[in-house]
Amino acid sequence: xxxxxxxxxxxxxxxxxxxxxxxxxxxxxxxxxxxxxxxxxxxxxxxxxxxxxxxxxxxxxxxxxxxxxxxxxxxxxxxxxxxxxxxxxxxxxxxxxxxxxxxxxxxxxxxxxxxxxxxxxxxxxxxxxxxxxxxxxxxxxxxxxxxxxxxxxxxxxxxxxxxxxxxxxxxxxxxxxxxxxxxxxxxxxxxxxxxxxxxxxxxxxxxxxxxxxxxxxxxxxxxxxxxxxxxxxxxxxxxxxxxxxxxxxxxxxxxxxxxxxxxxxxxxxxxxxxxxxxxxxxxxxxxxxxxxxxxxxxxxxxxxxxx
Amino acid sequence: xxxxxxxxxxxxxxxxxxxxxxxxxxxxxxxxxxxxxxxxxxxxxxxxxxxxxxxxxxxxxxxxxxxxxxxxxxxxxxxxxxxxxxxxxxxxxxxxxxxxxxxxxxxxxxxxxxxxxxxxxxxxxxxxxxxxxxxxxxxxxxxxxxxxxxxxxxxxxxxxxxxxxxxxxxxxxxxxxxxxxxxxxxxxxxxxxxxxxxxxxxxxxxxxxxxxxxxxxxxxxxxxxxxxxxxxxxxxxxxxxxxxxxxxxxxxxxxxxxxx
Numbered sequence: 001x002x003x004x005x006x007x008x009x010x011x012x013x014x015x016x017x018x019x020x021x022x023x024x025x026x027x028x029x030x031x032x033x034x035x036x037x038x039x040x041x042x043x044x045x046x047x048x049x050x051x052x053x054x055x056x057x058x059x060x061x062x063x064x065x066x067x068x069x070x071x072x073x074x075x076x077x078x079x080x081x082x083x084x085x086x087x088x089x090x091x092x093x094x095x096x097x098x099x100x101x102x103x104x105x106x107x108x109x110x111x112x113x114x115x116x117x118x119x120x121x122x123x124x125x126x127x128x129x130x131x132x133x134x135x136x137x138x139x140x141x142x143x144x145x146x147x148x149x150x151x152x153x154x155x156x157x158x159x160x161x162x163x164x165x166x167x168x169x170x171x172x173x174x175x176x177x178x179x180x181x182x183x184x185x186x187x188x189x190x191x192x193x194x195x196x197x198x199x200x201x202x203x204x205x206x207x208x209x210x211x212x213x214x215x216x217x218x219x220x221x222x223x224x225x226x227x228x229x230x231x232x233x234x235x236x237x238x239x240x241x242x243x244x245x246x247x248x249x250x251x252x253x254x255x256x257x258x259x260x261x262x263x264x265x266x267x268x269x270x271x272x273x274x275x276x277x278x279x280x281x282x283x284x285x286x287x288x289x290x291x292x293x294x295x296x297x298x299x300x301x302x303x304x305x306x307x
Numbered sequence: 308x309x310x311x312x313x314x315x316x317x318x319x320x321x322x323x324x325x326x327x328x329x330x331x332x333x334x335x336x337x338x339x340x341x342x343x344x345x346x347x348x349x350x351x352x353x354x355x356x357x358x359x360x361x362x363x364x365x366x367x368x369x370x371x372x373x374x375x376x377x378x379x380x381x382x383x384x385x386x387x388x389x390x391x392x393x394x395x396x397x398x399x400x401x402x403x404x405x406x407x408x409x410x411x412x413x414x415x416x417x418x419x420x421x422x423x424x425x426x427x428x429x430x431x432x433x434x435x436x437x438x439x440x441x442x443x444x445x446x447x448x449x450x451x452x453x454x455x456x457x458x459x460x461x462x463x464x465x466x467x468x469x470x471x472x473x474x475x476x477x478x479x480x481x482x483x484x485x486x487x488x489x490x491x492x493x494x495x496x497x498x499x500x501x502x503x504x505x506x507x508x509x510x511x512x513x514x515x516x517x518x519x520x521x522x523x524x525x526x527x528x529x530x531x532x533x534x535x536x537x538x539x540x541x542x543x544x545x546x547x548x549x550x551x552x553x554x555x556x557x558x559x560x561x562x563x564x565x566x567x
Contacts, residue, residue: 025530029553045532053548057522060533065352067525074532074548220354249354272525273346273354274394276308 002289003296004282006040006264008241010164010189011126013040013097013264016297017254017282020245020268021045021101021128021168022071027094028086033275036096038282040264043099044081044091046130049112051077061201061210066220066247067269068199070213073103073133078116092123099166102157103130107149111156118161127163129154129188132170132195133217144170144195150179151186158187166243169193171223171230180234192243192266193234194227219269221247228260235261235302249277251284258285261302309333311343311395313387314369321445322376323419324385330395331368337361338402339426340496340519340557343372344527346394350383357381358524358552360423360496361398362449370395373422373448399527400556403427403494403517410492411435414458415479415505417497418442421449423519424494428456436461436482440475440497444468476504483512493560495519506560516560521551529553537564 004015018041024030027042036042054074061068081087081100091098100117104110110129117124131144131153143149154167167183169176171194180191196217201210227246235242244262248254249270257265270277285297294300311328319325333343344356357380363371376382387393403424406412412435414424421439428435434457441447442465453460461478462470471478475497483491493516495505502518509516524534535548536555539562546564549555 023526023531025526025528025532029526029528029530045530051542053544054532054535057535059535060523060525060531062353062355065354067355069525069531069533071532074535269354272531273356274308275396275526275528 002286002294004286006297008164008190008243008263015040015282016258016264016285017278018043018099018243018264018266019271019278020266021130023268023271026081026087026091027096027098028090030275031090031094034279036091036094039096039278040282041097041099041125042091043101043128043266045075046073046101046103046133047075047078047081047113047117048073048103048105049078049109049116051075051080056212058210058212061216063199063201063218064222066218066222068201068211068216068218069196070211070216072213078113082116082120088123097125098123099126099128100124101128101130101168103133107152107156110153111160114157115160118163121163124163126166127157127161128166128168128192129157130168130195132168132172141170141172144179145173147178147182151182154183154186154188164189166190166192168195169234170195171226172198176230177233177237180238184238184240188240190241190243191234191238192245194223194230194246197223197226219247221249223247224253224256228256231257231262232260232304248281249273251281251288254281254285255288255300258297258300259302259304261304263301308394309396310392311370312392313389315389316385316387319373319448323373323448324376325362325371325373326384326387328370328372328393328395329368330370333395333397334364334366334368334370337364337370337398340402340423340517341398341400342527342556343370343395343397344399345384347380347383348387348391348393350380353380355525356396356527357384358399358521358527360519362422362425364426373419375419396527400552401554403519403557405430406492410490411486413482413486413491413493414438415475415493415495415497416440417475417501418446419448420495420497420519421453423496425449425452427494428453428458432457434458438463438475438478438482440464440478440501442466475501476508479505479508483508483514492516503563503565506563507565509560510565517557518560518563519556520558520563521556524552527552537566538562539564
């Protein structure tokens with residue numbers, strides 16, 4: 001059996017498969033399905049310094065080979081996350097490798113949540129800075145589509161924590177490569193991509209948008225080729241480890257991302273179809289490596305043959 | 308993952324179907340008001356599961372779901388033959404609390420909401436009342452099955468093609484009046500507008516009721532926050548969004564946040 005150990009520079013994972021933020025709750029919701037230690041890492045739903053209602057309903061719409069969502073970062077806020085039984089205390093006791101996704105409405109908001117987590121960091125392996133949620137009016141995408149703001153957020157967070165930092169990039173920009181370079185220069189240890197692609201769906205009978213927020217983020221198999229292309233481009237441009245995601249349903253999908261240059265991957269929307277999807281992907285990557293005579297998953301990172 | 312082999316899958320009437328799965332593990336613990344989250348096979352461009360209320364569970368492991376063909380997923384489900392299997396997650400969600408000793412159950416249901424409350428009528432012949440509302444006679448489901456379980460059935464239709472012409476909430480007003488001081492527990496499932504109307508009526512009279520309420524669902528277990536409904540909270544706004552899949556789908560009428 002090939003070695004699945006994944007080296008993300010400042011962070012080692014037992015395997016390269018994480019959950020994508022927002023698709024796996026806080027881990028607690030899936031505790032009856034499998035042991036969370038089987039995952040490379042659990043990436044929790046975005047945490048802000050404050051409690052947040054999120055967007056009005058309907059929040060989701062199924063589309064061909066994917067879905068639109070505009071949940072709007074509903075969340076308990078960092079206090080409850082650190083102390084509520086079904087959040088961080090549960091995750092600590094589960095033994096899972098935990099990545100906390102963070103967001104704010106202002107640069108100070110990002111800093112505040114990072115500070116709070118830094119002060120209570122036991123059991124937290126890394127922070128993922130969400131500068132790419134397309135569904136909140138303040139914060140989120142505003143930071144992920146403006147190079148100056150993106151750099152500001154990352155360097156502010158960098159200033160207050162020594163935890164490994166991942167920055168999650170938005171695909172809704174002209175050049176994702178520019179944003180990758182920018183956040184790495186600002187101190188991000190890794191980048192993750194892609195977040196959802198802004199989309200819209202209309203009910204032809206009622207003539208109303210299918211999502212109350214009007215627009216939603218497209219995820220699922222429909223976006224995978226876009227995501228693989230962006231991972232490839234970013235891998236050519238930056239030296240830091242990349243976590244690739246966007247429409248991974250199977251191990252072959254995950255291997256595509258690894259070949260394109262991702263050191264690890266995240267499974268997201270597929271979890272809604274099958275809670276065991278991340279485990280199937282882990283097993284399937286191992287089988288792929290064995291079948292191809294690879295001793296370690298590291299051998300296939302960036303191994304796409306372009307000519 | 309649990310799989311349920313299809314035993315029968317038949318047209319019930321109009322666009323309504325009844326499917327029976329062999330799912331003994333789910334049947335062992337399922338209660339009225341809970342649901343199963345079904346992955347429709349051979350429909351790969353539709354990636355999400357479909358949640359269905361559990362209509363019935365037998366001791367020998369037969370799980371019944373009554374569904375209406377409303378879109379591509381349910382149309383594909385209707386095309387599945389006995390012997391084929393679906394992946395099932397469940398039983399999920401919080402079901403209805405059975406009536407307390409001495410409480411008389413009154414079920415207020417709209418359309419195929421009558422499936423979600425059906426197991427409440429299996430109370431050992433103690434009986435109860437079910438108020439069944441629908442658009443038209445062809446949308447009334449399980450009438451005979453409720454009668455066989457010893458329940459009084461009263462019917463309303465919007466078009467007057469069966470029973471009282473009007474809304475099921477009008478039948479509810481009458482039932483509340485008739486029952487006077489008798490201890491009653493109300494249960495409701497159906498279209499969202501009807502459910503909020505029922506909840507308002509019960510809350511205004513301080514009557515105990517349980518409402519099965521949901522919204523478009525993805526994960527079914529509380530992870531995605533898609534299916535939220537407003538419930539009362541002691542925060543500054545007086546409400547919060549609760550996940551209907553794992554905090555519901557059954558909510559106490561008194562805990563719902565009712566907007567004007």
